[in-house]
Amino acid sequence: MIRSFITTFVAFLMTAHTAFAAVEIQEVTSKSGIKAWLVEEHSIPFVALEIRFKGGASLDAEGKRGAINLMTALLEEGSGDMDAQAFAQARDALAADFSFDxxxxxxxxxxxxxTDTQDEAIALLRQAILKPLFEQSAIDRVKSQVQSIIASDLKDPNSIASETFARLAYGQHPYASNINGTQQSVAALTQADLFEAKDRTMALDRLYVGASGDITPDALAFLLDDLLLGLPESGAPMPAQVTQSLQAGVTVVPFETPQSVALFGHNGLSQDDPDFFAAFILNTILGGSGFEARLMKEVREERGLTYGIGSYLVPKDYAAMYLGQVSSANDRIAEAVEVTKQVWADTARNGVSEDELSRAQTYLTGAYPLRFDGNGPIANIMVGMQMQGLPIDYIPTRNDKVEAVTLEDVNRVAAELLRADDLHFVVVGQPMGLQSTN
Structure with a gap:
């Protein structure tokens, strides 16, 4: 069994590295001017297509929070002359798969x-994108599902912590509220609101496309126009940048549970910041690499205060944060918070070691090729690259950028980025020894 697993894992690694090495991206432009990035792979008669519209749920109209989320969930619930069941049957008959998020x-x-059913699959997808029905029966059914999620989140400590932190950090910005909306805002949404929500975000001026698989550049160029022409030329204005307004301290949200959840953080770095790679490596060492991370070692292994703790960079389009999360028993969460602050401050003050840097770089450069394990992931990566403004030749140079980061770079960024005195902790539970400070 062990030998079989090792053989399978090695084969997977070899396949992933082969896929990574074979990624050659071409830019394709349709007759109408729609651009896409393509990786041709003709060994399997299969195509993965990833489409993104920038702006997302942040483009909800004022007073209509949750409209874009609800609209997205309804795109497969009937279109053209098909109801939801007929659409699903047609999709399955083609062995196609569509998802909307x-x-x-x-x-x-x-x-x-x-490849053999490409024309029929694209025609069906076009119908969903351009001619959704938004029938009232489907609206009522999906509304009920969304409202059930909202109700469940009100009883989940992690969701409560996340929503509280966002509200405190982002004020009146769309980031401050849940994309699902509230019970009241969702209940009030009409069919007309959903058509408006679709036009606000699904527009050609914010479109990004990646494709990977058994398709040529000429065929993809034709597909792009066939699928997407007919969408509005422009959508709603993009949101403004927001600077998080959290002050250092603690916010306690009382909740009956034997274990408290804490979400913590302060300002971070945008993905186009020159120091982002150094910050990325720093976070791997501090809280992003599981049991090897400093936070895990100090909070879990040394003191047994938690089963898990981690940190992560959150470079959203209009705000950049550096966040972390930990959970602990009510009578130990105060100590977990204090140790977290100490590790944060110590890393800023004393930096990391050459050995920690080397191990983090080895981990990050070794893990990167594993992401290229199929047409779907490759198409997804290409869309992400476009949205981040990365060059088309980024993939073969990415690991070089990771390896080029020096110890001096990481420790300089640690001193600048890690500000223990600015950390705000939102704690949901019944924490002993912790009280709200503001």
């Missing part, structure tokens, strides 16, 4: 289809 910064459409 949305977050704060983008609306995502993922499509997987066979």
């Amino acid at each position: 949305v977050n704060d910064d983008s609306l995502q459409i993922s499509a997987r289809f066979l």
